[in-house]
Amino acid sequence: MKMKELLLFLSCVLSVSADVLHEDIRIGGCSDSDGEDMLGLDGEEIAYADFNKQKEIYPQPPFIDPVTYMEGAYENAVANQQVCRGNLQNSRKGMKDFPLERDAPSGVMIYTRDEVEFGVQNTLICHVTGFYPAPVNVSWTKNGQKVTEGSSINVPYLNKDLTFTQISRLDFTPQPEHVYSCTVQHLAQTEPATKFYEVDSSGQSDPGVGPSAFCGVGLTVGLLGVAAGTFFLIKGNECS
Numbered sequence: 001m002k003m004k005e006l007l008l009f010l011s012c013v014l015s016v017s018a019d020v021l022h023e024d025i026r027i028g029g030c031s032d033s034d035g036e037d038m039l040g041l042d043g044e045e046i047a048y049a050d051f052n053k054q055k056e057i058y059p060q061p062p063f064i065d066p067v068t069y070m071e072g073a074y075e076n077a078v079a080n081q082q083v084c085r086g087n088l089q090n091s092r093k094g095m096k097d098f099p100l101e102r103d104a105p106s107g108v109m110i111y112t113r114d115e116v117e118f119g120v121q122n123t124l125i126c127h128v129t130g131f132y133p134a135p136v137n138v139s140w141t142k143n144g145q146k147v148t149e150g151s152s153i154n155v156p157y158l159n160k161d162l163t164f165t166q167i168s169r170l171d172f173t174p175q176p177e178h179v180y181s182c183t184v185q186h187l188a189q190t191e192p193a194t195k196f197y198e199v200d201s202s203g204q205s206d207p208g209v210g211p212s213a214f215c216g217v218g219l220t221v222g223l224l225g226v227a228a229g230t231f232f233l234i235k236g237n238e239c240s
C-alpha cells in the first residue's frame with residue numbers, strides 16, 4: 001500500500017512539471033428533438049446543461065475540488081440551442097437534407113472501478129467508444145438476469161475524431177463466480193455487442209505488469225537524479 005501512495009505522489013509531481021498546458025472544450029449540439037451542451041477540461045466532463053431540470057449540472061466526483069463556471073452558464077446553453085436549431089434548419093435547406101453518418105461502436109470494454117474484494121461494494125464500468133451518432137443504449141445482466149437497479153449512464157462525450165464515448169456504471173458487490181454482462185445497442189449495428197465480466201475466484205484482480213514497470217522507471221529516474229546531484233556536488237566542491 002505504501003508503495004502505491006509513493007508512486008502516486010511521484011506521478012503527480014511529474015505531470016505538474018512536464019505538462020502545464022490545459023485543454024478546455026465546449027460542445028454544443030442539437031437535433032429536432034434533443035440538445036446537448038457540455039463543458040470539459042483536459043478530457044474530463046466538468047458541466048453540462050440539463051434541459052429537463054433547467055439548470056447546469058456539475059457531475060464531478062466528491063474527491064476533487066469542485067470547479068464551477070460563472071453564473072449564466074445554463075442561460076448561455078439555452079441561447080446556443082436556439083442558434084443551433086436555426087443553423088440546422090438552414091443547412092437542411094442548403095444541402096437539400098443530408099444523410100446521417102453512422103458508425104457502430106469501435107470499442108466496448110468492461111472493467112471494475114476498484115480492485116475486487118469479495119463482499120466489498122464496487123462498480124462495474126462499461127466503456128463504449130467510437131460511435132456516431134449518439135447515444136447508445138446499455139443494458140446489464142447478472143448471472144443471465146436483467147438488472148436495472150444501481151445502473152447509470154453519462155451524457156455522450158465527443159471525441160477528437162468526432163465520434164462519441166459513453167460510460168455506463170453498475171453498482172455491484174463481487175461474489176465468487178458471479179457473471180455480469182453489458183450489452184450495447186446502437187443504430188449502426190446489425191446486432192447488439194455484449195461483453196462479459198466474471199468475478200475472479202481469487203477475489204483479487206491481477207495487478208499485471210503496470211505497477212512494477214512504473215516502479216522500475218521511477219527507481220531509474222530517482223537513481224539518475226542522485227547520480228546527477230552527486231556529480232554537481234563534487235564539481236561544486238572542486239571550484240570552491
Ligand SMILES: *[C@@H]1O[C@H](CO)[C@@H](O)[C@H](O)[C@H]1NC(C)=O
Pocket residue numbers: 136137185186187
Ligand atoms: C434505445 O432505447 C430506446 C428506448 O427503449 C429505443 O426507443 C431505441 O430504439 C433504442 N436504441 C437502439 C439503438 O436500440
